[in-house]
Amino acid sequence: MGIFRRIKNIALADVHSVLDKAEDPLSMIKQYLREMEEQLVKAQQALSEQLFLEKKYEMLTLQTQEAVEKRLRQANLAVERNEDEIAKLALQDKIVQERKLASYKQQYEAMQVQTTNLYEKVKALQEKYEELKLKQQELIARAHAARAVKEINTTIASFSADNAMRGFARMEERIWALEAEAKASQEIAAPHQPSMNPLLQAEVEQQLEQLKAAKS
Numbered sequence: 001m002g003i004f005r006r007i008k009n010i011a012l013a014d015v016h017s018v019l020d021k022a023e024d025p026l027s028m029i030k031q032y033l034r035e036m037e038e039q040l041v042k043a044q045q046a047l048s049e050q051l052f053l054e055k056k057y058e059m060l061t062l063q064t065q066e067a068v069e070k071r072l073r074q075a076n077l078a079v080e081r082n083e084d085e086i087a088k089l090a091l092q093d094k095i096v097q098e099r100k101l102a103s104y105k106q107q108y109e110a111m112q113v114q115t116t117n118l119y120e121k122v123k124a125l126q127e128k129y130e131e132l133k134l135k136q137q138e139l140i141a142r143a144h145a146a147r148a149v150k151e152i153n154t155t156i157a158s159f160s161a162d163n164a165m166r167g168f169a170r171m172e173e174r175i176w177a178l179e180a181e182a183k184a185s186q187e188i189a190a191p192h193q194p195s196m197n198p199l200l201q202a203e204v205e206q207q208l209e210q211l212k213a214a215k216s
Contacts, residue, residue, distance in 0.1 A: 025143055029136050036129050043122045050115050057108040064101040068094055 071094035078087035 026140060029139055033129075033132060033136060036125075036132065040122075040125050040129055043118070043125055047115070047118050047122050050111070050118050054108070054111040054115050057104055057111050061101065061104045061108050064097050064104055067097040068101055071097060 071090045075087045075090035075094065078084070078090060
């Protein structure tokens with residue numbers, strides 16, 4: 001039972017390690033921004049469709065209002081001409097158009113409210129997106145700075161002053177050896193000065209005195 005538990009723990013540790021490596025902060029920030037960009041595009045498309053529908057109901061309202069006014073003029077003209085049947089037909093269509101107009105106005109007003117709400121949401125989403133873009137730049141700068149500090153600290157931690165001192169000592173010993181070799185080679189290359197033979201010293205001194213006397 002203990003073996004299986006240990007295997008399970010090792011497997012979980014490996015999974016967490018992979019997830020930690022995969023969840024790179026900069027990559028995740030870019031992913032979050034991409035998701036927000038997709039949401040922003042969808043919201044803008046929805047707003048565009050909403051504006052189209054609002055404009056459509058606005059036009060329907062205006063057209064229906066014109067139809068109501070037109071039927072009223074026709075009914076008045078028919079009454080003036082004592083054409084009651086034509087007046088009734090005009091008034092009938094006027095009533096139908098008025099009911100349509102009331103429905104269109106109601107829907108148009110509802111569309112206006114929806115458009116206002118959707119516009120505010122799109123605006124808020126756009127502002128949040130811009131805010132996160134600025135935040136992304138800040139986080140990227142902080143991440144780069146943190147990684148640079150980590151690399152410097154790692155370099156400092158791996159540096160050993162004792163190793164450096166021992167290395168300098170070895171180099172100094174090698175330089176001493178090179179200096180000794182140079183000095184030895186210099187002495188070997190210098191002209192050899194013969195030394196005085198003690199057995200001949202007295203005779204040499206005598207001849208030297210003779211030379212000096214002859215010159216004087």
